[in-house]
Amino acid sequence: VKYVSPTCGPCGILSPILSRVVEEYTGKIHFVEIDIVADPEIAQMGKVSGTPTVQFFRDQELLQEVKGVQPKSKYRQLIEQYLPATV
Template sequence: MADAKQTSFRELISGETPVLIDFFATWCGPCHAYSPILAQLKEEEGDALRLIKIDVDRNQAIVEKLGVTAMPTTIIFQHGEIKFRAAGVQSIGVLKAALAKLRE
């Protein structure tokens, strides 16, 4: 079963479309403040971005594999590679700049 999850995660992050993963916790105040920023980003980017939210308390294997220790942590994948990674709440400007670099 674990292999099936890992395979699907690998497939998810391997495409041309950037995948932004928000590692959050339900008990995390800054995570709740970050949600509207991510929602606005997704609305503005549309199909040019996949947005995935991962609850760190329910997905320990991937959290450990990626070394996520702070919430929220944002990781943007493209072609199976980490293209951007930051802990804490990021501004929409920082996120848009990271995505713009992937389109250059």
């Protein structure tokens, strides 16, 4: 889940980075973007106070939270870490 806000400059930097990573895992992950201004109650439930914030979940359990903009390799590493092993 990526949390953004309309006035968040770094969110614009993160968008193309995360879009490329999400494309690599099409069919293996679900990606959702939440605008914390439009949906403040969802941001509160996620305990998100700043943007950009990316949260990684599996089976509705929060596994990891990343604040700010990170290199594409960081997001890829976390996805690989939390993806179930394929047999």
